[in-house]
Amino acid sequence: xxxxxxxxxxxxxxxKVDYLARVEGEGALHLRVKDGLVEDVKxxxxxxxxxxxxxxxxxxxxxxxxxxxxxxGICPVAYQMSSCHAMEAAAGVRVTGQLRELRRLLxxxxxxxxxxxxxxxxxxxxxxxxxxxxxxxKDHREVVEMGLKLKKVGNDIGNxxxxxxxxxxxxxxxxxxxxxxxxxxxxxxEDLQWAADAAEKAIRWTANLPFxxxxxxxxxxxxxxxxxxxxxxxxxxxxxxxxxxxxxxEQHFEEEHVPYTNALQSVRKGHGAYFVGPMARFxxxxxxxxxxxxxxxxxxxxxxxxRNPFRSIxxxxxxxxxxxxxxxxxxxxxxxxxxxxxxxxxxGGTGHGCTEAPRGLLYHRYRVDGQGDIAEAKIVPPxxxxxxxxxxxxxxxxxxxxxxxxxxxxWQCEQTIRNYDPCISCATHFLKIHREEVRx
Amino acid sequence: xxxxxxxxMGNALRGDDAAGLxxxxxxxxxxxxxxxxxxxETASLMELWQGAAVVLLxxxxxxxxxxxxxxxxxxxxxxxxxxxxxxxxxxxxxAEAVELSRSLGSLPPRVIVFGIEGKSFGHGxxxxxxxxxxxxxxxxxxxxxxKS
Numbered sequence: 001x002x003x004x005x006x007x008x009x010x011x012x013x014x015x016k017v018d019y020l021a022r023v024e025g026e027g028a029l030h031l032r033v034k035d036g037l038v039e040d041v042k043x044x045x046x047x048x049x050x051x052x053x054x055x056x057x058x059x060x061x062x063x064x065x066x067x068x069x070x071x072x073g074i075c076p077v078a079y080q081m082s083s084c085h086a087m088e089a090a091a092g093v094r095v096t097g098q099l100r101e102l103r104r105l106l107x108x109x110x111x112x113x114x115x116x117x118x119x120x121x122x123x124x125x126x127x128x129x130x131x132x133x134x135x136x137x138k139d140h141r142e143v144v145e146m147g148l149k150l151k152k153v154g155n156d157i158g159n160x161x162x163x164x165x166x167x168x169x170x171x172x173x174x175x176x177x178x179x180x181x182x183x184x185x186x187x188x189x190e191d192l193q194w195a196a197d198a199a200e201k202a203i204r205w206t207a208n209l210p211f212x213x214x215x216x217x218x219x220x221x222x223x224x225x226x227x228x229x230x231x232x233x234x235x236x237x238x239x240x241x242x243x244x245x246x247x248x249x250e251q252h253f254e255e256e257h258v259p260y261t262n263a264l265q266s267v268r269k270g271h272g273a274y275f276v277g278p279m280a281r282f283x284x285x286x287x288x289x290x291x292x293x294x295x296x297x298x299x300x301x302x303x304x305x306x307r308n309p310f311r312s313i314x315x316x317x318x319x320x321x322x323x324x325x326x327x328x329x330x331x332x333x334x335x336x337x338x339x340x341x342x343x344x345x346x347x348g349g350t351g352h353g354c355t356e357a358p359r360g361l362l363y364h365r366y367r368v369d370g371q372g373d374i375a376e377a378k379i380v381p382p383x384x385x386x387x388x389x390x391x392x393x394x395x396x397x398x399x400x401x402x403x404x405x406x407x408x409x410x411w412q413c414e415q416t417i418r419n420y421d422p423c424i425s426c427a428t429h430f431l432k433i434h435r436e437e438v439r440x
Numbered sequence: 441x442x443x444x445x446x447x448x449m450g451n452a453l454r455g456d457d458a459a460g461l462x463x464x465x466x467x468x469x470x471x472x473x474x475x476x477x478x479x480x481e482t483a484s485l486m487e488l489w490q491g492a493a494v495v496l497l498x499x500x501x502x503x504x505x506x507x508x509x510x511x512x513x514x515x516x517x518x519x520x521x522x523x524x525x526x527x528x529x530x531x532x533x534x535a536e537a538v539e540l541s542r543s544l545g546s547l548p549p550r551v552i553v554f555g556i557e558g559k560s561f562g563h564g565x566x567x568x569x570x571x572x573x574x575x576x577x578x579x580x581x582x583x584x585x586x587k588s
Binding site for chain 1: 453481482483484486487539540542543544
């Protein structure tokens with residue numbers, strides 16, 4: 001028996017949960033609990049894009065895709081694409097035909113790679129009660145191997161098109177430095193056919209995971225294109241009547257500074273929090289999915305009305321299937337373009353670009369001076385757009401978790417946050433929780 | 441024939457995080473062709489070392505030791521501490537690749553990690569003088585290992 005004296009009575013208790021320090025993958029959650037009720041939830045996220053906005057000023061406009069690709073190791077293509085489209089808009093140039101198709105193919109690779117990592121390595125262990133994919137692999141070897149192989153097929157699209165897998169270097173404003181030959185795609189075609197079948201298995205597998213009974217009335221925001229499931233282009237729409245051009249983004253959305261985090265929180269002006277990412281894309285663009293995807297969605301009980309964020313793991317699997325089919329379509333119709341890029345001169349103008357990163361809408365705006373150097377850069381990543389919605393979800397869910405010990409509480413909170421696949425989610429245990437209990 | 445390879449990992453744009461990349465480059469310059477550079481992405485690493493008998497990994501570390509210190513860790517038999525390696529961009533990387541391979545039974549029989557303690561990991565920064573010296577030391581240690 002311990003001889004330690006009992007702790008002095010206090011009104012406030014702060015609990016620090018241990019976490020693995022990871023340089024960029026760090027988040028902190030402050031919970032303030034009074035008389036068993038959650039008084040306050042604050043999610044703190046480290047956000048690198050702010051640094052890049054300042055870093056880009058004075059750099060030639062052509063460098064934007066290469067510089068912004070460094071922001072995120074998981075979605076460099078998204079940053080490249082949003083910056084390319086913004087610079088092309090500033091120059092009044094449109095990239096069409098096979099070059100547009102190749103961009104779509106590159107984006108398919110990123111979706112497969114990023115969703116593969118998230119579904120199998122990061123989120124599935126949460127549902128099955130494993131601390132990480134490493135432990136899950138011991139009992140679910142085939143699933144983890146399939147996930148790794150799927151992710152690798154996504155990487156391989158990046159290798160063929162992007163030059164190298166983690167930070168593609170072949171993309172430039174106006175197109176590519178070098179266009180692939182038809183024969184470069186021979187192995188990919190075979191791999192993608194396997195990957196489409198694997199994604200189908202993933203859809204059925206994720207649909208059988210245990211899901212909490214939790215739904216919210218979200219405002220869902222995504223791109224929408226008349227002919228295709230959105231990746232690179234379209235209008236920004238929502239389930240509450242928003243329908244705007246990309247260039248009008250800042251008239252409708254604003255970032256609020258919140259004192260407890262260096263991230264800014266986005267809101268739709270006059271409306272509040274909103275939700276970007278796979279669930280928004282799926283809800284607003286279901287009719288643009290392939291017949292195979294739609295049939296599978298119906299088979300596993302997923303429809304555009306789904307508002308349970310935990311089910312995003314099924315939607316990510318559906319989007320992997322879509323990306324495999326779309327990649328196969330692009331490759332089947334591919335003819336090398338006459339030139340790998342179109343000429344772009346973006347001096348003296350402002351351009352906006354918005355594309356669908358795996359985790360949601362990614363907005364870029366640049367002002368370019370008369371010399372062609374970047375005078376101003378603005379980047380709004382999907383994670384900061386979802387941050388307020390993540391906090392709202394936690395505010396709803398945490399009261400039901402308060403009976404849990406700190407370890408289990410952390411796990412439940414991480415699973416909830418991971419529904420949004422925030423950039424911080426790559427760390428297996430990214431969260432530092434401060435639970436402050438105030439007793440009257 | 442059993443294959444031995446060296447993989448140097450890191451982010452070229454994050455100061456001392458590039459230490460592992462420099463190790464691989466120097467080894468290639470000194471005539472060891474099987475020295476690869478990697479961002480440390482899990483699936484690619486696992487594919488790279490598939491079927492190898494010996495894998496020597498070099499990466500920047502952040503363990504609180506003096507900058508430039510080279511730590512040798514035998515990961516063949518015991519888990520690699522996650523905090524041992526500095527994972528610069530996204531944390532699903534080297535340690536996870538080693539442990540996932542171990543869980544899946546595909547880890548090469550001999551895996552040695554050389555961690556070079558970093559000093560600064562700033563965007564766009566060059567290698568610090570301490571880490572430059574650490575890279576030279578790691579190269580010498582790996583060459584000794586290759587001869588054994």
